[in-house]
Structure formats: C-alpha cells, structure tokens
Amino acid sequence: MKNKVIYDGQCSFCTDVKNILEFLDFSKNFEWIKAELYTKNPNRISCINNELTNKTIVLIKPNNQLLTEFKACRYIMSRIVFFYPIIVFMYIPFISNFLGRAIYQSISKRRKCKT
Numbered sequence: 001m002k003n004k005v006i007y008d009g010q011c012s013f014c015t016d017v018k019n020i021l022e023f024l025d026f027s028k029n030f031e032w033i034k035a036e037l038y039t040k041n042p043n044r045i046s047c048i049n050n051e052l053t054n055k056t057i058v059l060i061k062p063n064n065q066l067l068t069e070f071k072a073c074r075y076i077m078s079r080i081v082f083f084y085p086i087i088v089f090m091y092i093p094f095i096s097n098f099l100g101r102a103i104y105q106s107i108s109k110r111r112k113c114k115t
Helices: 012-024 069-078 081-091 095-110
Strands: 003-007 030-034 058-060 066-068
Touching (some): 003 012, 058 069, 066 069, 069 095, 081 095
Parallel strands (some): 003 030
C-alpha cells in the first residue's frame, strides 16, 4: 500500500510542487490525489475535509497515520533520494520542527490559491 498525498488540485503552486515531487519520486512511494476528489469519496477518512485540505497538504501513511504541514513535507522528502543530502537538517530536535513549521506556514499563507 502506498502513501497517499492529498493536495489542493485547484492551486497552481500546489500542483507545480506535486509535479516536481512526483517526477523526483523514482520509487513511486506516493499516490497523489486532488483534494476535490478525495473529499467526495465516501470511503475517505472523516477528519479530512475541505477546511483542512484548503489549508495544508495531508499525507496518509499505509497505517492510516495522518501527517500535515511540515511533517508531511519532511516525510515526503525523506522518501525521495534527491533530498537525502539535506534531510538530516530536517530532523534536528526542536529547531527543525520550529523552523520547518514557520517556513511552511509562511509559504502556505503567501500562495496564490483559494483558502
């Protein structure tokens, strides 16, 4: 079972990032699903709704654990070989979570998408 990534398919920035990450994911670790399609699925995880997917990326691990925001991005990057040289910096205790979340939220607020 693959990791599922729910992203805002109506946001050009989100779609561009998804296309780059999907291209770099040579092992095909992720199934990319537009939020608009996922939230209409009757078998979806109930806490994943439009309100959540309009604000952040959502990753569903094979064990159904949910990751959002920086933690989802860090998990995705840790599974893509291209990012291996920098991934160690994303796991520095306290600092990486604080800085990563702040950077993620800053980028998320500035994207030119519906919210």
